[in-house]
Amino acid sequence: MTLTVERLQAGYGGGTVLHGVDLTVPAGTALAVLGRNGAGKTTLVHAVCGLLKPKGGSVRLDGEELAGRPAHRVARAGVALVPQGRRVFPSLTVAEHLRLSRRRGEWTVPRVLELLPRLGERRRNRGDQLSGGEAQMLAIARALLTQPRLLLLDEPCEGLAVGLAERVRAVVAELTRGGLTVLLVEQQPEHALAVADRVVLLAAGVVAGTHTADELRADPSLTDHVLRVATHA
Known part of the structure; x- marks a missing residue:
């Protein structure tokens, strides 16, 4: 399913964070939105998923x-969000999380556990007994069981060790290969380039540039520019 965002304005209270954002995520592709803290990345995903009512667009x-x-x-x-910080319930087991999230559709608990086998090993563990990586896998599994057509991920690799971050990136890449449309926001370009087809730079609530991931991988100087814009704009 194709996501189209046009002239999106959004913010909190009387303030505006997004000032007319335009982007498109073609069906079955992954778009990464890069930007520093305060650029408007989380505001964007919250406006897309309905947690924040847009002011326009x-x-x-x-x-x-x-x-x-x-x-x-x-x-x-058909929109599902994997929020920043995982937000799993500390007192519920993995199995209980999965049971509460399940809707009828192609994503079943057995299929999710095949994609994320570590969760099968931890089914009886409570949320507060999971590592950061396991909690992130659970957050992804919970979202998939809602049968999304569009998956939103808010900094899915934040705070994870290198090996766990690589596993999360591999899962996201596998989902896009399977045809799921993905919008993820990231602060670290290396995470975005590992899974995205295209990259949008968000700075001060506006789109500051759009590149294909292949362009960025092929041109180190362009990647350096992206890094400067994403982290210092």
Whole structure:
């Protein structure tokens, strides 16, 4: 499913964080949004998934307008969020998380555990007994069980050790190869380039540039520029 965001404005209270953002994520591809803290990355995903009502603009999934709908209706349209910080329930077991998240569809608990086998080994463990990487896998599994057409990931590798971050990136890459549309926000270019087809630079609430991941991999000087914009703009 193709996500189209046009002239999106959003913020909190009387302030505006996003000042007319335009981006497109074609069906079955991954778009990474890079930017420093405060650039508007989380505001963007919250506006797309309905946690934040936009002040203006359009958010469409295969032509269906989502802007302004409450979060539960956006979720029913096929949008799932893996939030920053995992946000798993500390007192619930992995199995209970999966059971509560499950909806009818192609993503079943056995299929999720095949993709994320470590969760199968930890099914009886509570949320507060999981490592950071395991909690991130659980957050992804929980989102997949809602049968998304669009998966939003808010800094999925934040705070993870190198090996665990690589595993999360591998899972995201596998999902896009399977045809899922993915929008992820990141602060570290190496995480974005490992999974994304295209990269958007967000600075002070506006799009500061768009590149293909292949362009960035092929041109180290361009990657350095992206790094400077993403972390210092």
